[in-house]
Amino acid sequence: MDLYLKFVLVGFSIALPIGAISVEMTKQGLKNGFLHGWAVGIGGMTIDLLLILALYFGLAEILSLPYVQIPLWIIGAGFLFMLAYDSIKNADRDITLAGEKVNKSLVITYRNGLLVAISPGNLVFWVSVFGVVLADSYSQTNSSSFIVAALGILTGILLHDIGLLSIVSVTRKIMNRTMIKWTSIIAGILLFGFACYFLYEFYLDIKFYIN
Template identity: 80%
Template sequence: MEQYLKFLLVGLAIAMPVGAITVEMTKQGLKNGFFHGWAVGLGGMTIDLLLIIALYLGFAQVLALPYVQMPLWIIGAGFLFLLAYDSIKNADQDISLAGEKVNKSLWTTYRNGFLVALSPGNLVFWVSVFGVVLADSYTAESSSFLIAAVGILTGILVHDVGLLSIVAVTRKVMNRKMIQWTSIVAGMLLFGFACYFLYRFYVDIRVYI
């Protein structure tokens, strides 16, 4: 139990910094409510789970190779640029105020979260994080690794539910124009993450070429 609680706190700490998933989750939570925001988070957690399995099986080591990482940063930047453009262009679309019927499907928002987490640059970041955090449990017995992995995923889930609970309360006092501007700001943040991915590519290419 002590190990589980320790890794739960680690998962919570990992999820706290604002990233592309957090931005998309908050945007969908404001536009369409708690469950749509949570669907984005669950889409991201699906990738987290797959990465943990890949790490355990040893497949994730491929992403640590420099000549694999460099093109991934470029692809990830391109994907986030497109997502940022869509968030700004369609800021006034698919907005459902508190109490209104939501027309957007949960599957669509889950898919958005899955695709954001599947961004190559995001994969490189998470593999690096999980590689460090789970290093000790990986060399131990399988049950220790399982407890650590479940603890981290629980911590991420606690973060998502807590964040979206705040978003759900905030949404009740926001009008359509405020939510529209939130979507625009979210697009600008995603654009910033895309620029960061390009910067990481530039740094890597300076080092290895």
């Protein structure tokens, strides 16, 4: 239990900094409610779970190879540019105020969470940071401790998501359509910024390996 609680705190702490997933969750939460924001978070956690399984089955070395990571900068940037464009272009669409019926599909918002999470930043984070932590837990005791640590981390991320979306749900009740529209535009700009950062990292990696 102590090991589990320890990694719950680790997962919660790591999820606190604002990232692309948090931006997309907030946007969807404001436009379509708690469940749609949470669908984005679950999409991101799906990728996290797959990466944990990859680490568990010894694929960390493959995931850390430069020719595996470098293309992901472009892929991640492409997905974020697409989401940023959609967020800005459709800022005044699909807005459901508190109390109104939501027509947007949860599958679409879940897919957005998957797309945002497929990024080298997320990959490198799991391999370099959590990979070391989880591998250490695995090597020191046994595979069951690895699983407990991984579940603790995912629980911490889940608690962060629920807390963030609870705040968003309360805020949504006092926001009108225009305010939510501009929030979507700002979210699109932030996602565009993350995409540009991915391109910059791609450029630095290519430059490093060429030289």
